[in-house]
Amino acid sequence: MAKIIYIDLDGVIADFEKGKESHPLSGQTPFIGRPDRLPGLYENLPPIDGAIEAVNTLLDTDHFDVYFLSTAPWDNPEAWMHKRLWIDKHFETKKIRKRLILSHHKQLLIGDYLIDDRRFNGAQEFTGEWIHFGSDKYSGWEAVIEYLINE
Numbered sequence: 245m246a247k248i249i250y251i252d253l254d255g256v257i258a259d260f261e262k263g264k265e266s267h268p269l270s271g272q273t274p275f276i277g278r279p280d281r282l283p284g285l286y287e288n289l290p291p292i293d294g295a296i297e298a299v300n301t302l303l304d305t306d307h308f309d310v311y312f313l314s315t316a317p318w319d320n321p322e323a324w325m326h327k328r329l330w331i332d333k334h335f336e337t338k339k340i341r342k343r344l345i346l347s348h349h350k351q352l353l354i355g356d357y358l359i360d361d362r363r364f365n366g367a368q369e370f371t372g373e374w375i376h377f378g379s380d381k382y383s384g385w386e387a388v389i390e391y392l393i394n395e
């Protein structure tokens with residue numbers, strides 16, 4: 245049976261840090277310290293190196309049932325829309341259609357793996373296995389794919 249895998253967006257496949265730094269309003273009030281409220285930020289984030297290829301690898305195998313599981317800022321409603329548009333821009337629509345879940349409570353989702361760079365919003369309490377993206381063990385997509393597929 246296919247294993248259910250959830251993939252976070254920011255810091256895992258979407259480069260929030262890079263997008264924040266290059267945003268024209270990032271150094272201005274009221275966005276200093278609140279980059280998650282920058283207008284249009286989430287729509288234009290560049291992908292993280294190797295992420296698109298890696299996620300396509302997971303999407304293309306029968307061994308995994310892939311969903312995106314991200315938290316969108318409550319006070320920035322356009323971010324909710326932009327996350328939906330972002331995955332459509334970077335992946336083939338038919339592969340990812342209806343596979344985006346936005347939640348502040350990731351621990352409520354049932355599944356085998358969660359690939360996430362941070363412990364917040366329920367990631368640490370996830371009842372499957374939390375693959376801590378960016379940690380020593382899973383420093384990048386190469387290590388994650390190696391673990392999930394080639395092991």
Ligand SMILES: [Mg+2]
Nearest residue numbers: 252254255361
């Ligand atoms: Mg993240």
